[in-house]
Amino acid sequence: MKVTMDQHHAPTEVQSLAQFVADASLDTLSDTALEQLKIRVLDTIGVAIGALDAAPLQEIRTLIDGLGDGRGATLIGGGQASPDHAAFFNSALSRYLDFMDAYLAKGETNHPSDNMGAVLAAAELADASGADFLTAFAVAYQIHTRLSDVAPVRDLGFDHTTQGAFAAAAASAKALGLGVEQIANAAAMAGTANVALRVTRTGDLSHWKGLAYPHVSKEGVFDALLASRGITGPAEVFEGNKGFKALAGDFELDWSAEDLEKVTDTIIKKHNAEIHSQSALDAAQDVRSQEGFRADAIASVELTTFDVAYSIIGGGEEGDKRSIRTKEEADHSLPWMLAVVLLDGELNPAQYETERIVADDVQDLMHKVTITPSTEFSDRFPEQMCADLVVTLGDGTQFRANTDDYEGFTTHPLDWTGARKKFDALTSPFAEAELRDEIADLVQDLENHQIRELTAVLAHVPQARS
Template identity: 70%
Template sequence: MADFAANAKLEQMSPEALEQLKIRVLDTLGVAVGALDSDVLVAIRSLNDDLGGNGQATLIGGGKTAADLAAFHNSAASRYLDFMDAYLAKGETNHPSDNMGAVLAAAEVAGASGRDFLTAFAVAYQIHTRLSDVAPVRALGFDHTTQGAFAAGASAALALGLDADGIANAAAMTATANVALRVTRTGNLSHWKGLAYPHTSKEGMFYALLAGKGITGPEAVFEGNKGFKALAGDYELDWSKEDLESVTRTIIKKYNAEIHSQSALEAALELKGKHDFDPAEIKEVRLTTFDVAYSIIGGGEEGDKRSIRTKEEADHSLPWMLAVTILDGELNPAQYEAERIIADDVQTLMGKVTITPSDDFSDRFPNEMPADLVIVMNDGTEYHAVESAYDGFHSQPLDWDGAVAKFTALAEPFTDEALRTEICETVHRLDEVAEISELTDLLARVSTTRS
């Protein structure tokens, strides 16, 4: 795996994959900027101030700190809104853009080029997605950050300029130390739901720095006695045959909601747009969906989703998300204001939502995300919509103009038009940028408060 990372070249990527990688950089930055004034990010920035640091790496929103603390802050920013990209494997879902905090910090510390940054970021996508394909651990009770730790450590080490031995040691240390429990995303959700991967990103950066000082990790981390395969089971993955195209198999969220909800929300908005019904007259909302959506956000094995009081609980409750979308005609960061989450109309309509898994729909996942939605009115009228994809799904990939539009909507309160334009243009030509500081200097100019 380390040899694969060390030998990776941006030239391996198809033009389509490179474009999609840049789209994900911009998307990740947009959702990070949009979260800068949240209570959680304010608290993290305060902690960074308390801890100090050597000022090697830039914080989105200004200031510098130690590289691992910058990785944590910037990953927390890109993760907090839960509006980032995702990868759907049959037994695992993850968010490869979560690795950007570590890669960006490492590239800045190393004085790396934009091309080096993109290469390391593409490697993170490949490692994270492919391990999730062959070695899912969710059903065993472990979190998707477990495979991500290999990606975070390896990609940070690559961006830092380490050789294959250094990359191997960084990945081994990060992964060995970060086998994480799935309880992070079950039951009543805490802030940790959005901070578990920022922690992994921070650890990847730290262990890459440690590997750069010659510190070694377990050399048989996968196949050794009580190694990763003892947890995940045996599997085959020939890294010499891997490319850098996995980014094209990831998807981007259209709505500010947990990824498996996207097609159901698309159906809800279709009905909202077509029919002039009064939400107060809704008798019931029936959704048929695939097993993963039901299990994680629909009230299945990962816990009841009807006791909703916080942002973390709301964006992982399919009943709540359907209710607020039907009422408001959108699901964006504004819907997660505290007073909107607990509003009587949302809470009442949420109680009328029933969700049922379908074996047929489950068989079609992850190539599709089938959702069959029926809204029944008090007078007996029924409105029906079926969706299996949305703009941003791999069958309908987001294009650059779409990425710019999403970035603009999220970043507008924190930036002026000139800065937004400069960030977008810099990201689109990152493969030509001599030093990544050209981008981080722009990110430092972003405000942490809304204008």
């Protein structure tokens, strides 16, 4: 069915979404939202650069180079590829470390920064301004988060990338400068074709955990390009017979009432770990700092937390989390993450080296961890991320810490200084101070530059650590 903006008929829901996207303007963002959006651009670039030498990313880079599919968009670390392949690679970089931002809805968790690779590629292809890029990126945040608010699909067995497909395609179309009808077609095609299975994040985790959204980014850009050539998608992708609402259930979302402020409701990771672990890992650091604590004398570790953390990373409905051999398994295992923080005092990329993942001390301590969900804590989620940690030593001495947020949470948002500190820590092995300053300064003033100024600088980042 062709998506058309017929003046004699009420617009379909995807057409209303497309009108919202077409009307979106950077001028409508509050100063706070604009600053937080730029912080997320810097944060996403930082975690992407930090993954440049990861083995899976090197293999993907070799594959893309071998395809020889031409030019159009810049790869972080240098080189060019078709816009859809650039979107895949750059999104994979920003996703691999699992150190990016997140949004917590009551029944869904997603990572809106996953859309940056798609928006960046589309904006560069269109020779867009930095303001155009930021507007499209803000659009992606709004669509991804709002659909997760009203139409969660995790409990139905589907992945959060499902809602993201609408965001990636619509935001890519916005960055390309397409009109309302083309935006609607792009979102309709991507939303129809990318209903993904939650098995991506259950049981024994594979590389696909970090590549599921890069796939959506790739498809979002390609569908926007198809729409630019007049290719159409299902006009009733949401409300039609066997449309998205048949999967997610009925919901109402008035796109004409939406703004671009949801970026301020997203959170940034302090620890290199799955988002629901952040407050628990802060508690572990607190315990470790208390006088008399000895990691080598721990007899038991008891964590009480909210149900989503227990279900996804604590050994609940999404599978046992104590058979840990790979990075993908480790960064989604709360027992392993608590163990390594109690031992090392931190959880950063260095902790995900294979030798550290399988080391006897962390493997042994992981099996002393017990995680229990609390109804009270669950009721306070997502406004709070409650964690109550009790560590008992062999002689019976107990250490306790509890918290309900962390630096980077909505109640304690990251500022530019904090974002720059994280950015420098991740990128300093790859980029000298002068290059780091150039990237950060461009991002901070991005609305006054062309997006190709940023991609040109990102091309100068070495692909290997110095």
